[in-house]
Amino acid sequence: MLLGTVSEVVSLGMVLPFLGALTAPDEVFSHALMQPLINLLDLNSSAELVLPLSILFALAAIISGLIRLALLWVQTHLGNAIGNDLGSAAYRKTLYQPYAVHSARNSSQIIAVLMTKINTVVYFVIIPFLTLISASIIVATVVGFMFFVDPQMTTVALLSFGLIYFAVAYFTKKHLASNSQLVTLRQNEVAQVVQEGLGGIRDVIIDGLQETYFRIYRRVDWQMRRALSIIAILGGAPRPVIEAFGMVLIAILAYILTQREEGLAAALPVLGTLALAAQRLLPLVQQGYASWASMAGGKASLVDVLELLEQEAPPPSAQIRHEPLLFNDRIQVSDLTFSYHPQEGKPVLQKLDLTIERGARVGFIGETGSGKSTLLDLIMGLLFASSGEISIDNTALDLKTQRSWQARIAHVPQSIFLTDGSIAENIAFGVRKEHIDWTRLKVAAEKAQISGAIEALNDGYDTFVGERGIRLSGGQRQRIGIARALYKKADVLVLDEATSALDVETEAAVMKSFEDMDETLTILMVAHRVSTLKNCDYIVELKSGRVSRVGNFQEIIGG
Numbered sequence: 001m002l003l004g005t006v007s008e009v010v011s012l013g014m015v016l017p018f019l020g021a022l023t024a025p026d027e028v029f030s031h032a033l034m035q036p037l038i039n040l041l042d043l044n045s046s047a048e049l050v051l052p053l054s055i056l057f058a059l060a061a062i063i064s065g066l067i068r069l070a071l072l073w074v075q076t077h078l079g080n081a082i083g084n085d086l087g088s089a090a091y092r093k094t095l096y097q098p099y100a101v102h103s104a105r106n107s108s109q110i111i112a113v114l115m116t117k118i119n120t121v122v123y124f125v126i127i128p129f130l131t132l133i134s135a136s137i138i139v140a141t142v143v144g145f146m147f148f149v150d151p152q153m154t155t156v157a158l159l160s161f162g163l164i165y166f167a168v169a170y171f172t173k174k175h176l177a178s179n180s181q182l183v184t185l186r187q188n189e190v191a192q193v194v195q196e197g198l199g200g201i202r203d204v205i206i207d208g209l210q211e212t213y214f215r216i217y218r219r220v221d222w223q224m225r226r227a228l229s230i231i232a233i234l235g236g237a238p239r240p241v242i243e244a245f246g247m248v249l250i251a252i253l254a255y256i257l258t259q260r261e262e263g264l265a266a267a268l269p270v271l272g273t274l275a276l277a278a279q280r281l282l283p284l285v286q287q288g289y290a291s292w293a294s295m296a297g298g299k300a301s302l303v304d305v306l307e308l309l310e311q312e313a314p315p316p317s318a319q320i321r322h323e324p325l326l327f328n329d330r331i332q333v334s335d336l337t338f339s340y341h342p343q344e345g346k347p348v349l350q351k352l353d354l355t356i357e358r359g360a361r362v363g364f365i366g367e368t369g370s371g372k373s374t375l376l377d378l379i380m381g382l383l384f385a386s387s388g389e390i391s392i393d394n395t396a397l398d399l400k401t402q403r404s405w406q407a408r409i410a411h412v413p414q415s416i417f418l419t420d421g422s423i424a425e426n427i428a429f430g431v432r433k434e435h436i437d438w439t440r441l442k443v444a445a446e447k448a449q450i451s452g453a454i455e456a457l458n459d460g461y462d463t464f465v466g467e468r469g470i471r472l473s474g475g476q477r478q479r480i481g482i483a484r485a486l487y488k489k490a491d492v493l494v495l496d497e498a499t500s501a502l503d504v505e506t507e508a509a510v511m512k513s514f515e516d517m518d519e520t521l522t523i524l525m526v527a528h529r530v531s532t533l534k535n536c537d538y539i540v541e542l543k544s545g546r547v548s549r550v551g552n553f554q555e556i557i558g559g
C-alpha cells in the first residue's frame, strides 16, 4: 500500500519536470531541484535534459504499473485467505454445535452461508475494504501532492468531486441496504430449492416436479442476481458522470490558468499535472466509492456469516480422544421427560423408566411419532433430558460424559452417508487408508453380509463408491453402514431402521450374525419389520411418550 502510494506520487512528480522540460526547458534547467541530476549526468544544455527526463518519466510509469499489479494480487489473495479462515471457522463451529441446535434449524441456510455468502463477503466486503484502505491512502497522498502544486485549484476540484460523491452515497445508501438484505434472503432460498430438489430427486421424478423446482430456482436466483446487479450498478454509476464532469472542470481550469499573466506556456506543466492527477485520482476516488457501495451491499451477508462465527466455540475437550466411559452393568433411564420445545404442548417422552443391561438385545416398537428415535438419541447422548436422567452404570450422562459414552457407541442410521472414497475407507470410516486394519475390516464386512458382494467386484475393497454411494443399492449401503459400525468395535450398537432396505433373507442373515457376536455387545434397534425383532431379548413398546409394555417377542407381538 505504501509502495502503491509512493509509485503514484513519483509518477505524478515526474510529470511536472517532464512537461516543463518540453515547454520551458531553460527554466527547468536552471531549477535548483534539477541540479543534482544535471551534475550527475554532466549535462551542458537544456536540450540534453529532455532525454533523461523522458526515460525517468517512462520508468516511473512502468514501476507504478508493476506496483499496482502487485497490490491487486496481494489484495485479492489476502481477501480470499481471510474468506477461507472465516468459512472454515464458521463450518467448524457449526459442526461442533449440539445435536439439538442442528435439529432445530434449517440446514439450507447454513449451506447458503458456507457456500455462497462467504463469497459475497469476500468479493463485496473484504476485498473492497482492502481496496478502500489503499485507495484512501493513495488519494490522500496524491491530493497532498496536488495541493503542493496548486492549492487553489486542488481545493476547487476536491470540493466539487467530494460533494458529488457524498450526494450519491447519501441517496444510494437506502437502496444498497435493502438490496443487500434481498441478496441474503434469496441466497437462502436458492440453497433450499437446490437441496430440496436434488435431495428428494426420487420424488421429484415420480411426481414430475422438475419444472416446478426449475421455475422456483429461476425466479429466486434471478431476484438474487438482480439485487446484486443493482448493488454493482449503484457502485459504478457515478463514474461516467464524474468523468464527464472532470473533463469540463479541467477545461474550465485550463481557461482560468491561461488567463493568468504568465500565459499558456507557464500554465501547461501545472495543467498537465492536474489533468494527470485527476485522471489518476478519479478512478481511485471512484474505486473508493465503489468499494464503499459494495460493502454496504454485502453487509447483510456479512451479518449472516458473523452469526455463524458467534456460535459457541467447541469446548477444549472436543479434540481430545476420550477414554470410553465405564460400562459393565446397565444403562438406566430414570423418570425421563423430554420436549423439543419445552414451552409448547405435551412432552415427546414423559416420566419414562427403563433398564437396559449390558449385552441385552432390545427392540423398540410403537406407533409412528411415539418417540422411538428420540429415546435412542437421548440414550446416545445426542439430546439431553428436560428432567429425569440417564446413567451408565452409576455415571450420569451429561455434557461432561457425553463424548466418552459416545466412544462406546456405533450408530447405524436408516440412510448412511458414504464419502467419495473406496469401500474400505467407507467401512473404516474416519481412519486413514494406511492405518486400516484389514482383518478387522473383513470380519466386519462378513458379519454385515456384504463381504461376498464386495469380493465379487473387480477392485474388491478398493472399489470406489461414487458420489454419495449412488452406485450401491439401498441394501448394500445399509450393510456397509452395519459393517462400519462393527469395524468400530463398539460396545453398544444402535440400529434405527437400519435394515429397512434389506430383503427378508438378508435381514435375517444380518440379525443372525448379531447373535454370533460377543455376548457383551448391547444392541438397541428400531425395526421396520417387527419380525426383525424376533431374536431380541425383550421388546419395549412406547405409547404416548411412555413405556406401555416390556416383554419378549412372544408376549408383545404374539406367535
Ligand SMILES: Nc1ncnc2c1ncn2[C@@H]1O[C@H](COP(=O)(O)OP(=O)(O)OP(=O)(O)O)[C@@H](O)[C@H]1O
Pocket: 103, 104, 340, 341, 348, 366, 367, 368, 369, 370, 371, 372, 373, 374, 375
Ligand atoms: N427435531 C425435532 N423437532 C421437533 N419435534 C420433533 C423433532 N424430531 C421429532 N419430533 C417430534 O417428536 C415426536 C417423536 O418423534 P420420533 O421421531 O422420536 O418418533 P418415532 O417413534 O421414531 O417415529 P417414526 O417411527 O415415525 O420414526 C414426533 O411427534 C415428532 O414430530
